[in-house]
Amino acid sequence: MNRYSNPTPLHFLSSFGSLLLLSSAIAITSGKSAAHAELGGAVVIEGLHHLEHIFTALQAREQGRGSARITHIGDSHIIADFWTGEMRTRLQNRFGDGGRGFVLGGEMWRSYGQRHIWHYTEGEWTVTNLKRGRDTGVFGPGGAALICGKESCITGVGTREGHDASRFDTLDVFTLGSGLGGKYELKVDGRKVGRRSTFSPWLNVLRHRFLLTLSHHKVQITPVEQRGEIWLFGFSLKNSQGGLIYDSIGLNGSQAKHLLKNSNHALQTGLRQLDSQLLIFSFGINEIFDRRYNRDEYAMHLELLLQAIRSPSLPSPQSDCLLTGPFAAIRRGKAPPELDEVYEIQRRLSEKYGCAFWDTRSSMGGSLRPWQRVNFARKDGVHLSRKGYRRIARLFEESLSLSFAEWKRSLSSSDEDQTMKRNIDRPTHSSMKLTPQPSLSAQPARRKEAP
């Protein structure tokens, strides 16, 4: 065909088709934007002046100094490591790879598994955790333990080359120290590294530290000498060269009150030994879906937990505290009314005990339905899909970044300091700017008032 030939009917048809395609493309794009708008956006964390320790550590990391550690504790949303795994990747990309952090001692239950970590457990280990099993009032940082006293029992974890957070040179082994404690042998990459006794005159969480070469490793624990049982809580894999660690700790179906199965002392010791700058607690959804839910009881249990963690009798806490509200949820076709109560209680107690609070629901856009429509949430009205967890991680990370930027701004301007303190507890969304994901504009949080 001649390039300069006259237009034919075919040309008209073709042009019309192009217009159709263009218009439909515009329609799809605008629909997507609308969908994204419904999927929420970042919000500033409430009470961010309570995040002094972690923000200081993050600021140091920006200058390539020191380590930062965030320990995220919660229910099935957390232990699955979809949300937290994504958080780890995102934050480590920005602040450096500080290692994998805390992992449980082995295959605690059939479905247990986390991103880029391999467990292998052999022998007659028994499992105890905050929900069931043997009870000593000490459940370690991870809320669960593998128990065995026989030399045929082997358990361990491993990381593999090329994956995120796979390299570590500092290994902490967490066990129950007791007067009946046994002895274990540690092997790293098949080589004996040492034997340690878990004897302790008094019941406690023991942390044995082993220094290794910086690499990915396979770590293995075996009880030896039949001197008593080993209660293995887990491992902490850390890169001492500096970076950020993001721990993911949780138990399927657990509620905040389950942490109180620990004695206060055990809870405090277990968490303190992780040396985190920030403890994040994400509970609430299992409480709401519990048929025995009682508003006052829930408030009391959460307060007891915060009392234990933020006890004034503790030496000045080096960890900040952050509560995240439960996800938007759907029960019998509508949002459960208890959700508002839980938000009100969490918000009130956060303030009372010096914790920050992230309004997850607002950040999600206020409802789970749009998330379900784009397959970001499952039909059970509680859990998200992998894409959904990635999305929530993105929202959380952006909210954290936004708050961090806000905190840094407040530092740079001492004149504005008082103003910050006055405004900081209000979600001041108008000033937000998001750089990482331009497609996701920051959304004003819709604070739900308690009924």
Place this chain on the structure above:
Amino acid sequence: MSTTLYSSIIYWCLFLSLLTLSNEYGYAQKSPQQKTQGTSQKPLGETLSVNTAKNDRYALFWSTGNTWIVDTEQGVLFRSPTLLSQSSNGFLLEYRLTAHTDRIPSSRPFGELYRWVSLDRYLLDGQHVDQLTRHFKLEDVKTETHDEHQVIQFTGEYITLVRWFYHESNKARQEGTSIYSLALDGVEPLPQMNHADKLFQFTKRLYPTLIPDCLAPESRLVHWELSGQRSIYWLMLTPNLKQSSCPVGLSALRVNPPKLLQQSAAIRWKGETLYYNDESLYGGVVDALIHPSGTVALTLEGPPRDDESLLVKGVPLLYEKPSHRYLSFWRAFDDGRSDTGRHFSFSDELEIQRLDGARWIPDDHPLIKLLETHFMPITQRSCYRSLQVKRLDRYKRPKRGPHFGHLCAIEATGRVWEGHTDLSASIVAQVVDQTLYVDLWVNDPDRHPKDQIKLWIGSQVDPIEVTLTPKGIIGREAIKAGVKLNWWERDVKRLKRQDASDLHTLKVKGYQVHLQLPLSLTQGSLSLSIEDVDRSSRAAHQRLWLIGQPSTEIIADDQRRVIPERFLVP
């Protein structure tokens, strides 16, 4: 020993004048058997008697919650993971600590935790006899409570426990520690010291700076066994609660002087050094069991104990203080000359802390019958000692090996190792500049031309294995040039002892090996084993691991990889 003789005499007199018996603190409960049969208690303060019968084969002691028996003839150490002892009425009893947990209903979810650890006695068939510890009653517990007991010393006749209690209420946290002893066999209670405050004040006047002002005396006495089976009593001193802080915590004041350490005609203590016929056997011996014959001894070497002084501070720390101590068995074979003593050491991995209640027991002791069922022989376990290397300016050939070797690092095929007289060895290693000198003495009465020494050096991943024979080195050609080997067949005069009164001299066959190799070739790692072939059967073979051990990794069928042992050059 820190106290003077003078103060010891004063103390002893004062102790006798103040010591009375009282039933107020009768912690020990009688077992059903005791209640029906009754027993007689040994006089207070009596040290454990050493069995003076001819038999000196088995030694018994307790440490780290285990019962230990040494078969000195076979060179085997046996361990039972529980505390076993024979009561005076003939029952074999097992002492077990058991943890219990209960949840007390409260406003806290899951209630308040109450955890207690009890000490119970059982017959060997598992039948529960009695509980020796007392605890808070369940109905009295309202808040989080721990009531835990740990054994800090078990001597067969006495048990000394530390009790830790922790009680948390909304208002405050209370915790405390106490220590007490139980006379296990007795119908008699432990002694109670009346007018303990008088002794306390007297001591403060005698040693004005010894006892911090914040400590106050209890009236309860605690039994304690110092090294060398010396029984003493402690008066417990607790921090005064009215004072805000006390730097020392729970402490113990010795109220009677310890007896002199046990001596025999040939074996003597001078300070912490054990001498045999005026020759130093060991320095830094922290505990020992010496046979009255003076020809055998069980010794424990390592960091000193902290319980010898007049005032012991921080008593609970005495238990399981982590330290590496070596258990050794010494037997004299010589006719008085210094170069023929010999002893064997067990691995420090055993973490034996003390020789509590140590005694020689006869062959027909009931615990001996349990060796096959309730004890684990340590010979079947890792029992190796790392190579100790000295750095010197100039190599000097040592005249003899050190007084230790391996008692348990034996693998035998087709025959049973018959003890140290059957096959034993010792080693001395020195580094001069960049050369490692290794001297080796092997006692092997039944020499065979195919006896040899295996050596592994170099990389821990891919080590070099060579064989040393009287005719030379077999193995990688590359290292032959760098290694110098001398092999001498040498007999050694030994005294063989039929029993305590019948000694006669005999010559024991053996050989001495000198090895000289560049330090760089070893890469700081070396394993060495003596391969002993038996004349009676071609299949019979013994391997004595002198340095290193096979790894648990199997490389082909039943072949285990040997990873050379790392050694440090000072």
